[in-house]
Amino acid sequence: MKISKRNAFILTAYAVFLAVSFLIEFKPGQQIGLNFSSFALTMLRIVPFAFILIGLFEVWVKRETVEKHLGEDSGIKGYLWAILLSSTTVGGIYVAFPVSYSLYRKGARLSVIFTYLSSAAITRIPMAIFEASLLGVKFTIIRFLVSLPLIILSSILLEKYLLRRGFKMSHPDAKVTPTVK
Amino acid sequence: MNEMYVLWIFTGLSLVISFAVHRGKTIQALRIALKRLLNILPPFLVMMLLVSAVLYFATDEIIAHYLGNENKYFAVLIASIIGAITFLPGFIAFPLAGLLLSKGVMYMVLAAFTTTCMMVGVVTYPIETAYMGTRATIMRNSLAFLIALIISVAVGILYGELP
Numbered sequence: 250m251k252i253s254k255r256n257a258f259i260l261t262a263y264a265v266f267l268a269v270s271f272l273i274e275f276k277p278g279q280q281i282g283l284n285f286s287s288f289a290l291t292m293l294r295i296v297p298f299a300f301i302l303i304g305l306f307e308v309w310v311k312r313e314t315v316e317k318h319l320g321e322d323s324g325i326k327g328y329l330w331a332i333l334l335s336s337t338t339v340g341g342i343y344v345a346f347p348v349s350y351s352l353y354r355k356g357a358r359l360s361v362i363f364t365y366l367s368s369a370a371i372t373r374i375p376m377a378i379f380e381a382s383l384l385g386v387k388f389t390i391i392r393f394l395v396s397l398p399l400i401i402l403s404s405i406l407l408e409k410y411l412l413r414r415g416f417k418m419s420h421p422d423a424k425v426t427p428t429v430k
Numbered sequence: 431m432n433e434m435y436v437l438w439i440f441t442g443l444s445l446v447i448s449f450a451v452h453r454g455k456t457i458q459a460l461r462i463a464l465k466r467l468l469n470i471l472p473p474f475l476v477m478m479l480l481v482s483a484v485l486y487f488a489t490d491e492i493i494a495h496y497l498g499n500e501n502k503y504f505a506v507l508i509a510s511i512i513g514a515i516t517f518l519p520g521f522i523a524f525p526l527a528g529l530l531l532s533k534g535v536m537y538m539v540l541a542a543f544t545t546t547c548m549m550v551g552v553v554t555y556p557i558e559t560a561y562m563g564t565r566a567t568i569m570r571n572s573l574a575f576l577i578a579l580i581i582s583v584a585v586g587i588l589y590g591e592l593p
Contacts, residue, residue, distance in 0.1 A: 256472040256473065256475075256476055256556075257472070259476055259479070260472065260475055260476065260479070263479050277486060280486050281482045281483055281485075281486045282482070284481070284482035284486060285478060285479065285481075285482035288478050288481050289478060292474075292478065294434050295434065296467070296474070297463075297467065298438060298441040299437070300464075300467045301441050301444075301445065301460065301463045302441055303462070304458075304459035304460055304461070304462040304463030304464075304466070305444055305445070305448055305456075307459065307462050308448075308455045308456075308462070309448065309455070309459075339433050339434070339437045341517075341519065341520075341548075342548070342549075342551055342554055343474070343477065343557055346554075346557055346560075346561045346562075347466060347470065347561075349561065350561050363570060366570070367549060367570070367574055367577075370545070370548035370549035370574070371545070371548065371549070373520070375433045376524070376548075379524045380520075380524050380544070383524050383525065383527065383528035383531075384524070384527055384528060384531060384537070384544075387588075388537060388541070388585065391581070391584055391585050391588055392541065392545065392581055395581045395584045396545070396577055396581055399580060399581075400577065403573040403574075403576075403577065407566070407569055407570060407573065410569065411565070411569070414565070416563070416565075416566060418561055418562060418563075419561065419563065420466070420469065420470070420560075420561060
């Protein structure tokens with residue numbers, strides 16, 4: 250595990266803050282600690298499984314398959330796949346980032362990846378059902394119809410802009426992960 | 431949380447099938463999973479730290495107070511800013527939105543709030559920059575913020591709340 254100095258400092262300071270809060274019964278600190286543990290519990294139920302699926306994706310899915318359906322020449326279908334994939338995302342956008350990285354390594358184009366990332370915020374099936382039942386179907390339909398074309402458009406613009414600047418996605422372990430065919 | 435059961439069962443089945451077909455590849459997959467997870471863990475922890483603090487300050491009462499502002503333009507703006515900063519899981523954000531609706535908060539304000547809540551991430555910044563770098567992160571989030579405002583306007587018009 251690699252950890253930057255800044256993150257190490259932030260996390261240590263936070264741990265000390267929580268420890269002291271519980272020691273002297275500082276209420277806000279205790280509440281923040283409880284918030285942390287309940288969120289951590291939710292994450293534990295999602296994130297390890299998501300990463301196992303990412304691992305399986307890395308070893309089983311061929312690069313050509315991703316390139317064909319989500320790559321440079323995938324056209325409009327690539328965006329539709331991205332939206333479909335995003336609707337099955339579990340958890341939140343924090344799961345969508347590692348997934349995007351895998352897609353990127355396998356040859357998905359940037360605009361498709363950005364479409365996936367942003368639409369994961371709108372289209373996740375359980376959330377959409379939840380939203381429609383609480384705020385009304387009309388509300389959800391408007392949100393879908395207005396946002397998806399804008400997401401695709403902005404993703405295309407973002408890709409153009411970033412590629413001109415030599416953008417590359419990265420990962421802390423990019424150099425040590427074995428390349429899998 | 432039904433979606434979690436689906437995730438667990440799907441992951442379990444995939445692992446079993448993968449293991450039956452090719453043992454070595456499956457072990458390699460688990461190695462990749464572990465390595466990726468460990469390496470992204472520090473930014474993940476920083477995000478969780480931010481979430482724990484934000485949840486403390488952004489209570490239901492405070493959110494209700496600001497979203498119920500009488501000036502609708504101000505309410506939309508403040509809703510999108512609160513939504514961008516807070517990170518509420520969907521199963522909290524939507525019930526909260528439902529509650530706010532019953533208190534008379536406008537649809538377009540709720541649209542701004544829920545959309546920025548899901549699409550714009552101030553607290554997910556540590557993770558997003560780890561993968562995307564600073565520039566792409568700021569650009570994507572700014573565009574998402576803009577899209578959320580457009581959605582809010584569209585909702586406002588279609589629900590007769592605008593002009």
